[in-house]
Amino acid sequence: MxxxxxxxxxxxxxxxxxxxxxxxxxxxxxxxxxxxxxxxxxxxxxxPLGHDHACDNTIVIFAISLFCGIKNILIKGLTNCSFRKTGIQECQPDASYYIGENADIVPWGTSVINLETYPPPDLVIEVANTSLADDMGGKRLLYEDLQVKEYWIVDVKNVRIIAFSIADGGSRRITQSQVLAGLEIAVLEEALRRSRQMNQSQVCAWLMAEFQK
Structure with a gap:
């Protein structure tokens, strides 16, 4: 072609x-x-995914890993992984997580994750620099239908995270994660704001102090 x-x-x-x-x-x-x-x-x-998109993606992924390590929450994080329900749906979110009892449900050696064999991820994250309208619209409907438990949109330009809990075919805004108990969305947003003014290692140190309170 x-x-x-x-x-x-x-x-x-x-x-x-x-x-x-x-x-x-x-x-x-x-x-x-x-x-x-x-x-x-x-x-x-x-x-192309530029500097700002990549930086926010890095901060959020690190924050989740740090929080779960400190709180002893089992996770498996996946970056740009493809999920497929043959003939019906496919997605490739910026980041996704299997959490708790599902953390190790997908074995090594798996390529595209078949959603007829394995459950959908518990948390899906899209980083929106130029794609906010679609992430809020078409992709949100897709993740509702896939029955992920939680969906976050990282709004790069406005330095915010729009988080949704998904259940019964719909979604609602949340300010605290339901799948990562005790994780306040506002803390992640503050980390993103700080990343505009200081080095990532300094943001990581601040996050560690926050999560250990």
Whole structure:
């Protein structure tokens, strides 16, 4: 397939069947792309992930690992991992977590995680620098249908985290994580604000002091 990038609109939802989706995944032009599929629509994300997106992603991932280490909470964190329900849904969130009794449910050697074999992750995180509207809209509906327990959107430009608890096919805003008991969203937001003014190692030291209180 030639000039595929000019023929297929990226970074938006496009109507496509599952067969088309599978065909596009295999194309070398999309080797570094992120793919989503939901309700007969496909989204291919090609926008390069820049400095600000990467920094916030790093801070949030570190904060979760530190919190869980201090609080003795079992987790398995996954970065840009693909989850698939064949013929129905696929997603590749910036970060995702299996927590507690599910922490080690997916074995080593697994490629794309088959959601007909394994449960969905307990927590999914999308970092939004240029994609906030979609993360709040189409992807939120996707994660509701996948029945993840919690969904966070890291709003890079506004330095905030919009967190949702998901249950019964819908979602509601929360200020404290329900899957990581005792973790206040406001603490993570303060860490992001501090990362604009100080080195990441200093932010990590501040987080450690906060989590040990």
């Amino acid at each position: 030639t000039n595929l990038l000019t023929k297929f609109k990226t970074d938006t939802w496009v109507t496509a069947n599952w067969e088309k989706f599978q065909q596009l995944i295999a194309e070398p032009e999309f080797q570094k792309a992120k793919f989503y599929y939901h309700n007969g629509q496909l989204r291919i994300e090609m926008v």
